[in-house]
Every structure is written in structure tokens, then in C-alpha cells.
Amino acid sequence: xxxxxxxxxxxxxxxxxxxxxxxxxxxxxxxxxxxxxxxxxxxxxxxxxxxxxxxxxxxxxxxxxxxxxxxxxxxxxxxxxxxxxxxxxxxxxxxxxxxxxxxxxxxxxxx
Amino acid sequence: xxxxxxxxxxxxxxxxxxxxxxxxxxxxxxxxxxxxxxxxxxxxxxxxxxxxxxxxxxxxxxxxxxxxxxxxxxxxxxxxxxxxxxxxxxxxxxxxxxxxxxxxxxxxxxxxxxxxxxxxx
Numbered sequence: 001x002x003x004x005x006x007x008x009x010x011x012x013x014x015x016x017x018x019x020x021x022x023x024x025x026x027x028x029x030x031x032x033x034x035x036x037x038x039x040x041x042x043x044x045x046x047x048x049x050x051x052x053x054x055x056x057x058x059x060x061x062x063x064x065x066x067x068x069x070x071x072x073x074x075x076x077x078x079x080x081x082x083x084x085x086x087x088x089x090x091x092x093x094x095x096x097x098x099x100x101x102x103x104x105x106x107x108x109x110x111x
Numbered sequence: 112x113x114x115x116x117x118x119x120x121x122x123x124x125x126x127x128x129x130x131x132x133x134x135x136x137x138x139x140x141x142x143x144x145x146x147x148x149x150x151x152x153x154x155x156x157x158x159x160x161x162x163x164x165x166x167x168x169x170x171x172x173x174x175x176x177x178x179x180x181x182x183x184x185x186x187x188x189x190x191x192x193x194x195x196x197x198x199x200x201x202x203x204x205x206x207x208x209x210x211x212x213x214x215x216x217x218x219x220x221x222x223x224x225x226x227x228x229x230x231x232x
Contacts, residue, residue, distance in 0.1 A: 001173070003155065032217070034217050034218070034219070036219035036220070038156075038220070045206060045223040045224065045225055045226055046156065046206075046220075046223055047223070048211070048219055048220060048221045050219075051211060051218065051219030051221070052219065057211075057221060089155060089156050091156075091219070091220070093217040096216075098172075098173075099158065099161060099170065099172070099216060099217070100146070100158040100172075101158075102155060102156040102157060102158065103155070104155055105155040105156070
């Protein structure tokens with residue numbers, strides 16, 4: 001099972017919106033609405049941002065939103081802030097035998 | 112408070128064995144899967160395996176099957192990840208993680224341990 005494909009880096013200016021893509025296959029992203037997104041600051045454990053494609057856990061800013069089209073899930077960060085500078089990972093359920101597949105990760109830089 | 116607290120950093124030599132732990136608190140340990148995730152230095156996240164403490168049902172990622180052993184002791188709400196013979200390539204941060212939905216192995220990971228850094232050199 002190959003990792004889901006994410007852009008290595010995305011950048012934007014404060015206040016702008018950016019979108020991170022996460023491309024999988026018909027065996028994972030394309031088959032289940034169980035895509036999730038995580039934010040990881042340097043030296044910290046990842047933090048859940050989005051579950052089930054677009055659900056935001058309590059406490060997560062509404063500047064983070066998720067969506068999906070076909071085999072590609074997306075995370076949009078609106079009103080970009082300096083604190084959003086971090087690594088972001090997607091993850092998809094891939095069926096009862098493979099279970100999970102993570103994305104390759106995207107480094108977000110706030111210019 | 113729901114939390115997973117992992118054991119401290121380890122420095123080992125190649126060929127040595129190791130068992131790291133993940134202690135759960137604040138929820139019913141036996142009804143949530145526990146997942147182990149590896150992050151090599153400067154690299155991304157990889158899921159290694161998963162265990163259901165209620166009945167010790169354990170599954171491994173093909174990449175890690177035969178390389179590690181996952182276990183759990185429900186009497187002390189603790190999950191374990193162990194190696195019988197470490198390699199330099201096992202140097203990484205290891206996280207234990209809990210999916211957000213009880214008894215559901217496919218859900219998102221809402222609770223993360225702080226990580227255990229394992230250095231093999």
C-alpha cells in the first residue's frame with residue numbers, strides 16, 4: 001500500500017487561504033469517507049484537525065475545513081496565521097486488511 | 112482527562128531487545144483500539160500495527176509484520192511495542208494513538224501519546 005500523495009510544501013501570506021491536496025486510489029480515499037487530517041508542530045505529537053472528510057473536533061478552529069472529490073481529499077486553511085506553520089498529514093482508512101494509509105506530509109510556511 | 116502516557120526515551124545498541132509502553136487513563140481501555148505509529152527522523156507518519164485490548168486482537172501493517180510485537184495488559188491499561196533485535200533503522204519516534212470511536216478500527220486518531228524516542232546506535 002503506497003502512501004497518499006501530498007505536495008511537499010505549500011506557502012501563503014497571513015490572511016490568505018491555502019489548500020493541501022491528498023491523492024489516493026479507489027482502495028482508500030476513493031472508497032471510504034474516513035479521511036482525516038493532522039497538524040504537527042516541530043517536536044510535538046500530531047493533533048487531529050479533521051475527521052470523516054469534513055468533521056471538526058471540538059476546539060479546532062473553523063479556519064480549518066475538509067472536503068473530497070473522487071480520490072482526492074483536501075484541507076483548506078483560511079485566514080492563514082503564523083501559528084499555522086507546521087507539517088500536515090492526511091490519513092485514510094483502506095479497508096479491513098490494510099487498515100490505514102498516511103499521506104506523505106506537507107510543510108506549510110507562512111510568509 | 113483522557114490521555115496516553117508513554118515510557119521515556121531509550122538508547123540501545125543494535126541487536127538488543129526493547130519493550131516500550133503506553134498507559135491509558137480516563138476512558139475504558141478495553142473498548143478502544145490502540146494503534147502504534149512510527150516517525151523516523153525528518154520523515155512522515157507510518158502505521159505499524161493495532162491492538163484491541165478487550166480480546167488482544169492484533170493486526171500488523173505488512174511493512175512491520177514480523178519486525179515488532181504489539182501486546183496489551185488490560186489489568187493495568189497498558190499497551191506495548193517490542194523488538195527482539197533492534198537495528199539502526201529502528202531509530203525513530205514511536206507514538207501510541209487511540210481512534211476516536213470505541214470498537215472502531217477505522218476512525219480518526221483523536222488521542223496521541225507524547226511519543227517515545229528510540230535511538231539505536
